[in-house]
Amino acid sequence: MSVAGRILLAVDESESSHRVVQYVGSLLSQTPDAVITLFHVLKPMPRRLLEHGGSENPAVETQLSVQLRDEQDAWIRKERESECHVLKQACETLTRSGFDMNRVTVKYGHDDDIARNILEEARSGHHDTIAVGRQGISRIKQIFGGGTTDHLLHAAKGFAIWVVA
Numbered sequence: 001m002s003v004a005g006r007i008l009l010a011v012d013e014s015e016s017s018h019r020v021v022q023y024v025g026s027l028l029s030q031t032p033d034a035v036i037t038l039f040h041v042l043k044p045m046p047r048r049l050l051e052h053g054g055s056e057n058p059a060v061e062t063q064l065s066v067q068l069r070d071e072q073d074a075w076i077r078k079e080r081e082s083e084c085h086v087l088k089q090a091c092e093t094l095t096r097s098g099f100d101m102n103r104v105t106v107k108y109g110h111d112d113d114i115a116r117n118i119l120e121e122a123r124s125g126h127h128d129t130i131a132v133g134r135q136g137i138s139r140i141k142q143i144f145g146g147g148t149t150d151h152l153l154h155a156a157k158g159f160a161i162w163v164v165a
Helices: 015-028 058-096 114-124 139-144 148-155
Strands: 006-010 035-042 104-110 129-133 160-164
Touching: 006 015, 006 114, 015 035, 015 058, 015 129, 015 160, 035 058, 035 114, 058 104, 104 114, 114 129, 114 148, 129 148, 148 160
Parallel strands: 006 035, 006 129, 035 104, 129 160
Antiparallel strands: none
């Protein structure tokens, strides 16, 4: 793999996310072995879908587990459909920048902790670099930390981090 390698490009609906997609696409459009995974974290799954009430009866327990899994899958499908515009826009931006879309994969995550979800995807996908936009943050968050980008900068051991303002 080249110097560019495998890039995990975390995207959302923000303007800074749009800028990072433009930047990475333009920077790497002429780098034929750069591979990008566009990654969007869905909102957290509702609590009611995290576990079922359970049962003493093994047959009922199995039925409840299957039903819960089906409801979780349906929720994820619905959220992907409602959020697909985020990744579609990112794909269009990469295309306009001249990046070869044959080198792009699109993936979703869902978790309460966005930074942890990004890091898990980066590890499991064997990415070399994580690219994110820098969100505008309040003065309180600047003093005490707490933004997704700050969490990534502290926890992303072994990865190059590109933060585009």
